[in-house]
Amino acid sequence: MPYDQTLVEKRDYSLTGPSSRRAIELGLASAEWYHSEIPRKVMRELMARSDQPALRDTVIWLGLLVLTGWGGVHFWGSWACVPFFFVYGVLYGSCCDSRWHEASHGTAFRTGWMNDVVYHIASFMVMRNPVNWRWSHARHHTDTIIVGRDAEIAFMHPTNIWMKLQAFISPIDAWQSLKVLARNALGNMSADERTYIPASELPKAVFWARVHMAIYLATLLAAPWMRSILPFMLIGLPRLYGCWHMYMTGLIQHGGLAEDVVDHRLNSRTCYMNPISRWIYWNMNYHVEHHMFPMVPYHALPRLHALIKDDLPPPCRSIWAAYAEMVPAVLRQRHEKGYFLRKDLPPTARPYREDLHQDVPDRSGMRA
């Protein structure tokens, strides 16, 4: 059969349009989701909070940031600064996302203020308004990849491949994020933002946007004063030159998988990774597990995975393997409406909850 090059019709991903109304009508909004069975006693152990693992990781993270930042400044003007900025960039532009994420759940530390401190540092690094994103992420967990409800869908059909490629250095994404911060700093909140942020929180969103913009303004003033872009190499630019790891791991969370389903086994991906990537990513490679049980801290996710893996699709064996299955699926989704990568479950697993997502047609095998 000749390959159909026609792109699928653009879906409406706004949170205020027809997709949103459709999701609500179909009962996909705030729906009951599938969960693997875990005895309450075991679950309590898994959920238990501790300051120690995140304190250790945060001391290493901030210590390495200072060390590599110092090295980059010290060797500035010679090639020797490159490895320092390479590491500094990943610590800033990629670790920020995982730290932001875990602290936003309040699961990184047992002590609340420690979560808040890390949350605000990481939000600044990742160029996210800490208030907006706390609420959008809550929505992402309520309505994961439900079109018209989830504000954090990375693959909007038909996927723009160029946009996905540029994400690895992120100029457009960072520019859009800065524009949102600038808009919020001027007191302007969009209609979409108002759908998931309660009115009582809007002044806080404006306040934090102003704090972020003030730091960027100070950096902007420091650069000509020092006659150097060095201030930007330390603040702001690492979000571009160091974000590749964040996108490399982030894109595989849901890419090529289903939309509008209420079983995380169908719309999220678990993938084994090397220990360095897992440290940078704070174990979010166990992504199905995280979505099913967001109360489990990052350091307990490997244990959770071991407990429920027989109820989940087999994990990808590496980042490479995840891309090998995701890229063809994403390309196919550009041309074939309703297609998604549907993984076989092991015989030990409970079947997918078909009754909960009849609205998405099963197109597997259509182009076989």
Added chain:
Amino acid sequence: MTWITACSVDDIDPEDVLRFDHGGRTYAIYRDLKGEFFATDGLCSHEQVHLCDGLVMGDQIECPKHNGRFNYKTGAAMRAPVCINLKTWPTRVSDDVVEIEVI
């Protein structure tokens, strides 16, 4: 207001929570580390998720959906995304049975 039997004291571990349904309502019954019992509405005020699947830490219950927190002794909302306080219900223990006073 009437006192009704919710559970036996041994049904809840210290620093844990149990779901109790009665008269078309759902409640969450808590036992703190000192062995005292407390009760609140059973659904989170954010998105109506059962709190019985959450985590009790000290005086707080963390909701299993978005990690919002309440003080279960006062019902106060303590951590976003919860903003609305929980209703609390009086409890008492007699003969190793936990009772709550409901409407």
